[in-house]
Structure formats: C-alpha cells, structure tokens
Amino acid sequence: MTNPTRAVQEFRLPDLGEGLTEADWVQWAVAVGDRVELNQVIGEVETAKATVELPSPYAGTVEELLVEPGQTVPVEAPLLRIVTEDGPAEPTGDSGVPSRPSVLVGYGPGDAPQSRRATRRTSADTGRDSDGDTPPARPDAKPGARKLAALLEVDLDTVTGTGRGGVITRDDVRRTAGHGEEPTAGHGEETTAGHGEEPTAERPRPPAREPSPERTTRIPVGGVRKRTAEAVSRSAFTAPHASVFLTCDATATVDLVSTLRASPAFEGVRPTALSIVSRALLHAIAAEPSLNAHWDDDAGEIVLHHDVHLGIATATSDGLKVPVVREAQRLSLPHLARSIAEVADRARTGRSTPSELTGSTVSVTNVGVFGVDGGTPILNPGESAILAVGAISDRPWVVDGALAIRKVVTLSLSFDHRLVDGEQAGRALATIGAFLGDPVPMLVADN
Numbered sequence: 001m002t003n004p005t006r007a008v009q010e011f012r013l014p015d016l017g018e019g020l021t022e023a024d025w026v027q028w029a030v031a032v033g034d035r036v037e038l039n040q041v042i043g044e045v046e047t048a049k050a051t052v053e054l055p056s057p058y059a060g061t062v063e064e065l066l067v068e069p070g071q072t073v074p075v076e077a078p079l080l081r082i083v084t085e086d087g088p089a090e091p092t093g094d095s096g097v098p099s100r101p102s103v104l105v106g107y108g109p110g111d112a113p114q115s116r117r118a119t120r121r122t123s124a125d126t127g128r129d130s131d132g133d134t135p136p137a138r139p140d141a142k143p144g145a146r147k148l149a150a151l152l153e154v155d156l157d158t159v160t161g162t163g164r165g166g167v168i169t170r171d172d173v174r175r176t177a178g179h180g181e182e183p184t185a186g187h188g189e190e191t192t193a194g195h196g197e198e199p200t201a202e203r204p205r206p207p208a209r210e211p212s213p214e215r216t217t218r219i220p221v222g223g224v225r226k227r228t229a230e231a232v233s234r235s236a237f238t239a240p241h242a243s244v245f246l247t248c249d250a251t252a253t254v255d256l257v258s259t260l261r262a263s264p265a266f267e268g269v270r271p272t273a274l275s276i277v278s279r280a281l282l283h284a285i286a287a288e289p290s291l292n293a294h295w296d297d298d299a300g301e302i303v304l305h306h307d308v309h310l311g312i313a314t315a316t317s318d319g320l321k322v323p324v325v326r327e328a329q330r331l332s333l334p335h336l337a338r339s340i341a342e343v344a345d346r347a348r349t350g351r352s353t354p355s356e357l358t359g360s361t362v363s364v365t366n367v368g369v370f371g372v373d374g375g376t377p378i379l380n381p382g383e384s385a386i387l388a389v390g391a392i393s394d395r396p397w398v399v400d401g402a403l404a405i406r407k408v409v410t411l412s413l414s415f416d417h418r419l420v421d422g423e424q425a426g427r428a429l430a431t432i433g434a435f436l437g438d439p440v441p442m443l444v445a446d447n
Contacts, residue, residue: 006083006084006085007083007084007085008063008081008082008083008084009057009058009060009081009083009084010078010080010081011042011056011057011058011078011079011080011081011082012076012077012078012079013045013054013073013074013075013076013077013079014054014075015075015076016047016052016075016354020047020075020354021074021075022072022073022074022075023045023046023047023052023072023073023075024045024046024047024070024071024072024073024147024222025043025044025045025067025068025069025070025071025072025079026043026044026045026046026051026069026146026147027043027044027069027146027147027150028042028043028065028069029041029042029043029044029053030042030043030062030065030080031062031065032062032063032064032065033061033062034061035060035061035062036056036058036059036060036061036062036082037056037059038056038057038058038059039055039056039057040055040056041053041054041055042054042055042056042062042079042080043079044146045073046147046224046318047224047227047354050224050321050347050350050352050353050354050356050357051224051318051350052353052354054079056082058082058084059084060082060083060084060085061082062080062081062082063080063081063082063083064080064081065079065080066078066079066080066081067079067080069147069150069151070147070150070151070220070222072222139156139157139159139161139168140161140165140166140167141156141159141161141167141168141169141173145168145169145170145172145173145317147222148170148173148174148219149168149173151219151220152173152174152177153177154173154177156168156173158176159173159176160172160176170317174217224319224320224321225318225319228319228320231380231381232378234381235378235379235380235381236378238381239295239379239381239416239417239418240416240417240418241376241378241379241414241415241416241417242415242417242422242425243376243412243413243414243415244412244413244415244422244425244426244429245374245410245411245412245413245429246410246411246429246430246432246433247408247409247410247411248408248409248411248433248436248437249397249399249406249407249408249436249437250273250392250407250408250409250437251406251407252436252437252438252439252440253273253276253277253392253407253436253437253439254273254392254407256276256439256440257271257272257273257275257276260333265334266334266337268338269334269337269338269341270337270341271333271334271337272337272340272341273389273392273409274340274364274366274389275333275336275337275340276333276435276436276439277364277366277389277411277432277436278310278312278336278340278364279333279336279435279439279443279446280431280432280436280439280442281310281362281364281387282308282310282328283431283435283442283446284428284429284431284432284435285308285329285362285428286329287427287428287431288424288425288427288428288431289304290302290304290384290419290420290424291362291385291415291420291424291425291428292304292305292308292361292362292384292385293305293361293384293419294361294382294383294384294416294419295384295416295418295419302419305361307326307327307329307330307361308327308328308361308362309324309325309326309327309328309359309360309361309362310325310328310340310360310362310363310364311323311324311360311361311362311363311364311380311383311386312324312325312340312343312344312347312363312364313363313364313365313366313377313386314343314344314347314348315348316347316348316350317348318350321347321352321357322347322357322360322363322380323343323344323346323347323352323356323357324343324356324357324358324359324360325339325340325343333443360383361383362383362385362386362387363377363379363380363383363386363387364386364387364388364389365377365386365387365388365389366388366389367389367390368389368390368391368392368409369391371391372390372391373390373391373393373410374390374410374412375388375390375412376388376412376414377412377414378414379414379415379416383416384415384416384419384420385414385415385416385420385425385428386413386414386415387411387412387413387432388411388412388413388414389409389411390409390410390411390412391409392407392408392409393407393408393409394406394407394408395408409436411429411432413425413428413429413432
C-alpha cells in the first residue's frame with residue numbers, strides 16, 4: 001500500500017484580470033493549523049474594482065500565512081503555504097516550493113466551487129456548535145468594514161451590526177473603536193461630576209481639562225477608494241471636460257413608470273425613471289455616436305464603439321463603483337430595467353467581480369437619489385460622456401401657455417471636448433429631454 005505523499009503547496013495571488021496588477025489583502029478566513037478543503041474561501045482581497053473572495057486550489061493544512069491584512073500584494077506574490085497529503089508531490093520551482101499555475105478568481109481545479117462560507121449551527125439546549133469540529137461562522141460584515149476593523153484592530157465579534165439584517169458597517173466599527181459620533185462624557189459645558197447635580201464638598205467640581213489634541217481618525221487609503229481617486233484625478237487632468245444642462249418636464253415618464261409597474265411584461269421587475277433615462281441615453285447615442293467613444297492618444301485616433309456597455313454609477317459602502325450592463329442597446333426595456341437593478345445590487349452587496357466593474361463605454365449617474373437637482377460628473381477614464389440625472393420633483397411649469405405643477409428634472413451631460421463638441425452634446429441632451437417628455441412614441445419606434 002502506497003502512503004500519500006506530503007507536499008508543501010504555495011498559493012500565489014492569481015491574475016485578477018482586467019489589467020489589475022495588485023490587490024490589497026483585506027482579511028484571512030483561515031489560520032495556521034486549519035484544515036482547508038478544495039475551493040474553500042481562504043481570504044478576501046480588494047482590487048481597484050471590487051472585493052473578491054479567494055478559493056483555495058488545494059486541500060490540506062495551513063502551514064504559514066505570508067501576508068498581513070492591509071498589505072498591498074502584487075500578482076504572483078505568495079499568499080500562504082498549505083501542506084497536502086492527497087497525492088504525489090508536484091514539480092517544484094526555483095524556490096524549492098511546489099509551483100502551480102495561477103487560477104482565476106472564484107475557480108479552483110476540479111470540482112465546482114463549494115458554498116462560500118460555512119454557517120453556524122447551534123443547539124438551543126447546549127448553546128454549543130452542533131458539530132464540535134466545525135469552526136464558528138465569521139461575523140457578517142461588509143468587506144470595507146472588515147478592512148477597517150483590521151486597520152483599527154477591532155475584533156468583529158465585539159461589534160453590533162446596524163446594517164440591513166444585522167450586517168456590520170464601517171460606522172459600526174468606528175463606533176466600537178471609539179471614533180463614532182456619540183458624545184463622550186466631559187465634552188459638554190454643562191457636564192458636572194454628579195451627572196447634572198451641583199458639586200458639593202464631598203463631590204467637588206473636577207478641574208478644567210487641558211485642551212485636547214484634535215480629534216481625528218486616520219484611515220489608510222487603499223482598494224476601491226485609492227483607485228477611484230487615481231482614476232478621477234487622471235480623468236480630470238487628462239480629458240478636457242465640458243458640460244451642458246437641460247431642465248425638462250418628465251411628467252409623462254413618471255406616469256409611464258407607474259403604468260409599467262402594473263404591466264404583466266414587467267412582472268418581477270421594478271422599472272424606475274432611471275430605466276427610462278437609460279433608454280433615452282441609448283436613443284441619443286444612436287443619433288450621436290461620438291458619445292460612445294474614446295480618445296486613443298497613442299494612436300491619435302477616435303475609437304467609436306459599436307456596442308454600448310452602459311456603466312451604472314453606484315454608491316456602496318466601499319466607495320463608488322460602476323457596474324456594467326453589456327450591449328445595452330440590444331436589450332428590451334424590461335430586460336434593461338432588470339439588468340440595471342441586478343448589476344447595481346451586486347455592486348452594493350460586494351458580489352461584483354472585477355470584470356463586471358470594467359469595460360463601460362458611457363455612464364449614467366443618478367444623483368437625484370441624494371435629493372440634489374444636478375451636478376457635473378467626472379468622466380470615467382476612457383469614456384467620452386456621462387449623464388447625471390437630478391431629483392424629479394414638483395415644480396411650476398408652463399404648459400400650453402398656462403402655469404401648472406409638473407414633474408421636472410434637471411439633466412447634465414459631461415463630455416470629453418476632444419471628440420465631442422457642444423453641438424453634438426447639446427443635440428444629444430435635447431433628444432434625451434424630448435424622450436422624457438413623451439417617451440411612448442420613441443419606445444414604440446425602438447421596437
């Protein structure tokens with residue numbers, strides 16, 4: 001009988017795709033001495049686009065962890081070593097540690113991935129894990145909160161989550177670390193030694209405090225926030241931005257959205273004004289293709305894209321992300337509405353892969369959800385236009401010579417003036433405004 005061969009396997013950070021050359025290590029899901037299974041999640045990395053869980057390509061016992069939370073790790077850098085006893089040793093590299101080709105994020109060799117995380121099963125009678133060999137589940141926390149907890153040295157088991165479903169947020173971590181906004185005793189001018197009581201001989205007033213240093217929290221910049229800062233800075237100082245604005249009557253669009261929500265064609269889909277605005281933008285691009293292009297400085301060429309990969313600017317707890325609806329011009333309105341909702345939800349919940357957050361050719365951002373009328377968004381690098389949609393609100397409007405209260409919205413279109421002129425941008429924005437004012441004929445024409 002042949003004994004299994006003991007081998008030390010070194011797992012290196014795989015190629016994350018989309019030109020990404022490094023990632024920030026967020027946290028480990030395993031520790032030295034832990035037994036790991038094939039495709040079990042061993043930790044999380046934060047790239048320029050998303051936080052990604054890494055599966056183990058080996059089954060065995062963790063021998064050594066080679067990186068620390070918060071550390072920036074280049075592609076192909078070693079992450080950990082695992083002792084395996086599943087078969088013959090593999091060929092070794094120059095370092096003497098067996099090598100293995102990098103695998104794509106989210107995939108391991110062989111069988112399909114197992115469940116992402118083990119869940120805790122407890123007994124109501126004993127309060128102990130039902131399976132003594134099963135480690136307790138990790139606290140449910142957003143990736144950004146996990147990274148901040150590592151930086152502030154906060155144990156997530158001590159944090160009470162206030163997010164949806166009890167999820168731990170960054171604010172929860174800050175509050176636990178003592179950096180929250182809750183008042184601290186001694187900071188109010190009316191505070192006395194006896195919690196509001198007058199001082200006495202037995203309880204004299206405490207001496208005045210010396211001015212304390214400035215109360216600040218320093219958070220290292222990395223991951224999505226760092227790359228976003230780099231991208232917008234590069235865009236702002238590379239592409240000559242210009243913007244045009246239009247305030248228009250969107251009453252017909254608001255009425256249409258209400259009608260569509262009751263339509264069988266939209267069963268299971270919640271159409272929104274953003275769905276209609278996105279369709280209007282696609283309609284404008286068909287007439288003004290320069291809005292769906294990029295400036296190739298090296299080649300000295302303007303590159304017109306035949307497909308519209310629509311970026312949906314999405315605010316998340318980790319920062320701004322732009323998930324992409326591929327070939328949006330080919331989608332029906334119900335499919336477009338569903339796709340926008342799905343990609344935005346995946347981005348907000350941290351489930352987007354790097355490939356789902358790259359490759360947009362034009363973008364739309366709904367700043368109206370924050371209660372503002374409009375703005376001048378910065379272009380995503382490589383794009384020639386981005387449309388900002390303000391809040392739709394009741395305003396006085398002249399209709400057929402008479403004053404009426406209508407649903408009004410302000411649109412702003414920022415564009416790269418190297419390849420889009422004011423004429424093209426103005427016509428495109430006028431087309432979008434006309435679409436919102438009377439969307440049904442244009443939607444019928446598209447079909």
